Amino acid sequence: MPFFxxxxxxxxxxxxxxxxxxxxxxxxxxxxxxVGTKATVKAVLPETMRELGAxxxxxxxxxxxxxxxxxxxxxxxxxxxxxxxxxxxxxxxxGFQVLSLGAGFRKVLSMDANRVQAxxxxxxxxxxxxxxxxxxVTFISHLDGSTHRFTPEVSMxxxxxxxxxIIFAFDELTxxxxxxxxxxxxxxxxxxxxxxxxxxxxxxxxxxxxxPSQALFGVVQGAQxxxxxxxxxxxxxxxxxxxxxxxDGYGIGGALEKQNLATIVGWCTExxxxxxxxxxxxxSEPDDLFAAVAxxxxxxxxxxxxxxxxxxxxxxxxxxxxxxxxxxxxxxTPIDADCDCYTCGHYTRAYLHHLFKAKExxxxxxxxxxxxxxxxxxxxxxxxxxxxxxxxxxRDHVLxxxxxxxxxxx
Ligand SMILES: [Zn+2]
Numbered sequence: 001m002p003f004f005x006x007x008x009x010x011x012x013x014x015x016x017x018x019x020x021x022x023x024x025x026x027x028x029x030x031x032x033x034x035v036g037t038k039a040t041v042k043a044v045l046p047e048t049m050r051e052l053g054a055x056x057x058x059x060x061x062x063x064x065x066x067x068x069x070x071x072x073x074x075x076x077x078x079x080x081x082x083x084x085x086x087x088x089x090x091x092x093x094x095g096f097q098v099l100s101l102g103a104g105f106r107k108v109l110s111m112d113a114n115r116v117q118a119x120x121x122x123x124x125x126x127x128x129x130x131x132x133x134x135x136x137v138t139f140i141s142h143l144d145g146s147t148h149r150f151t152p153e154v155s156m157x158x159x160x161x162x163x164x165x166i167i168f169a170f171d172e173l174t175x176x177x178x179x180x181x182x183x184x185x186x187x188x189x190x191x192x193x194x195x196x197x198x199x200x201x202x203x204x205x206x207x208x209x210x211x212p213s214q215a216l217f218g219v220v221q222g223a224q225x226x227x228x229x230x231x232x233x234x235x236x237x238x239x240x241x242x243x244x245x246x247x248d249g250y251g252i253g254g255a256l257e258k259q260n261l262a263t264i265v266g267w268c269t270e271x272x273x274x275x276x277x278x279x280x281x282x283x284s285e286p287d288d289l290f291a292a293v294a295x296x297x298x299x300x301x302x303x304x305x306x307x308x309x310x311x312x313x314x315x316x317x318x319x320x321x322x323x324x325x326x327x328x329x330x331x332x333t334p335i336d337a338d339c340d341c342y343t344c345g346h347y348t349r350a351y352l353h354h355l356f357k358a359k360e361x362x363x364x365x366x367x368x369x370x371x372x373x374x375x376x377x378x379x380x381x382x383x384x385x386x387x388x389x390x391x392x393x394x395r396d397h398v399l400x401x402x403x404x405x406x407x408x409x410x
Contacts, residue, residue, distance in 0.1 A: 003215055003248050004277045004298075008387045014269045014296030017386045020249075020277050022088040022165035023212035024080055027055045029277065029298040030386075032284070032379040033090055034372055035306065038063045039073070039083040042306055043364040044372070046085040052341055052373040053380065056165075057085050058301045061158050062094035062150075066143055070161035078163030078212075089164040090301070092281065093155045093219070096253070098139045099130050099173040132172055134189055152196035160204040160214065166279075168251050169197035171219040176257065183223050187232050194218045194247075195239055202241050215248035217279060220268050223254055229264060233271035249277040252297065262291035269296030284375050286402050290395045293382050305375045309367035312356045315374040317401050323367070328353040341373035 006018040020027040034041050034054045041049055041057060049057065059079055064070060076082035079089045130139035136151030155170035171190045174183055201216045218236040222228030233250070240246040252268050261283070269278055277298040283289065284302035292300060305315070312324045316336045323335070334344035335352070343352075343366040355363035378398065385394040 002275075004275065006274070010294060010386050010391055011389075013294045014266060015294045015386060015391070016296070016298070017383050018277065018298060020088075020166075020299070022056075022215070024086065024088045024165055025055075027088055027299065028383060030293045030379055030383050031055050031299045032289075032376050033058045033279075033299050033301040034376070035059075035301050035303040036083065036085075037303065038067070039079060041368070041372070042310065043361070043368050044306070046083060048342070048369060049085070049372065050087065052369060053376045054087075054372065055376075056088040056090060056299075057083075058090035058092060059083075059162070059164065060094065060097060061091045061155065061162060061167075062097035064091070064162055065094060065158050066141055066148075070158045074161040074163065080163075088166070090166040090279075091159050091162050091164040091168070092251075092301075093159065093168040093170045094150055095137075095155070095168075095171045095219075096173050096281070098137050098150055099132070132189075134192070136170075137172075152193040153200045156197050156200040156204060160201075160208075163211065164214065165212070166215045166217060166249070167201075168279075169194045169216060169218045169247070171221055171251075171253055174221065174223055174254060176223060178223070180225065183221075183225060183228060187222050187228050190219065190221045191232065191235050191239075194236055198239060198241055198247065217249040217251045217277075218247040219251040219253045220272075221254045224257065224260060224264065226267050229267040230271050233268045237271065237273055247276065249279065251279045251281055253281045258285075258288065261288055262295045265292055265295035265297055286378060287399055289375075289379060289382065290399065293379075293386075294391070294395075302375075305371035306368045309371040310364045312352075312363070312367065313371075314352075314367055315371050317398070318404075319402055323349060323352045324356045325353075335367075335370050336374070339370065339373065340377070341370050343367070343370040343373075 001021050004018055004020050006016050009016045018029045020029060033056045034049055036057045037060045039059050064073055073079055073082050130137055136149055138149045140147055152170045159167040170193050172186045174186045220232045220236060222232045250272050252265055256264055272278060278296060280292050280297040280300040282302050283292055283300050284304045312322050313320050314323055314335050328349040331349040333349060335349060336344055347366055352366060381394060385391045
């Protein structure tokens with residue numbers, strides 16, 4: 001069976017529906033991949049994630065490398081067995097965390113591109129904790145200050161021990177304020193690392209043939225530059241091993257401004273092979289989801305639904321709102337009367353408001369369930385709309401409701 005099959009296409013655009021086949025089950029695409037950074041979706045049981053429709057979980061190689069260490073995940077039987085998640089798993093390469101935590105970048109997606117361009121990009125008040133050279137990255141652990149080094153080979157060795165179904169090539173994260181010259185050097189470095197990742201991935205796969213096979217995705221960088229993104233995509237697509245086999249899929253990474261997201265994803269997907277899946281790192285807002293799917297992204301992950309849930313922000317069809325607002329103290333309706341999640345079926349806004357005010361940890365569990373369900377269900381609806389030829393109608397309806405109300409919520 002091929003790793004990826006395409007079912008329906010969005011006429012005139014790059015979007016499509018399909019199925020990714022992994023040793024731990026299929027992923028119907030487009031799919032939202034829930035983030036379980038440290039081998040847990042914070043505050044929620046794996047069984048609950050399954051019930052609310054999560055198809056796969058993405059953990060982070062950097063965090064699991066530092067704690068508990070890849071050897072322990074390997075001895076447990078791999079990521080899925082370790083965390084009691086029977087379905088498909090992803091790990092991202094650690095490149096983003098090594099550089100974003102290490103260098104103290106400001107949040108990449110919200111960075112001010114009008115700032116003076118600079119190659120030594122450090123957030124105010126942060127210390128530089130990571131250094132990039134052509135061979136890899138040396139960084140200081142954010143946990144205990146110890147020094148570590150990631151190279152493409154080390155990232156592959158870590159991700160093989162963690163054992164996720166889909167893993168990513170080690171790439172260099174740049175920011176929108178790096179100079180054009182630096183972006184060119186960085187793309188060249190990421191391409192060279194991609195070749196080394198594929199070679200090491202094949203070596204490690206051959207060394208342990210009894211293990212479930214892992215799929216390796218190359219990562220497209222190039223920031224906001226069309227020529228760099230297109231060239232990086234073509235170059236990655238052209239990287240093959242001695243048997244002529246290339247990457248199993250592609251990740252679109254790096255600095256993306258919200259208003260350019262669809263354009264940049266489109267440049268990449270026009271150059272990448274159509275028979276391989278494409279993952280977009282780090283989106284979950286409804287307008288971004290529609291734009292990314294139309295531009296040809298098949299899967300995406302984001303930590304936001306669970307992160308904002310722990311801060312009392314919940315999604316609703318008419319926008320996101322904060323359940324700690326005074327108006328919800330005596331509101332005995334669910335977060336969203338039309339939501340089919342466990343939280344909306346059993347709990348009121350007044351109760352959730354109370355849990356947050358009383359600092360009860362159940363607040364995080366119940367709001368995470370709702371937010372994850374909201375985003376997963378929306379992507380399920382987007383997928384169904386492509387098959388039914390109703391993508392534009394769904395987009396106009398959902399976004400009109402979500403962004404049309406300036407005061408948000410009821
Ligand atoms: Zn709900």
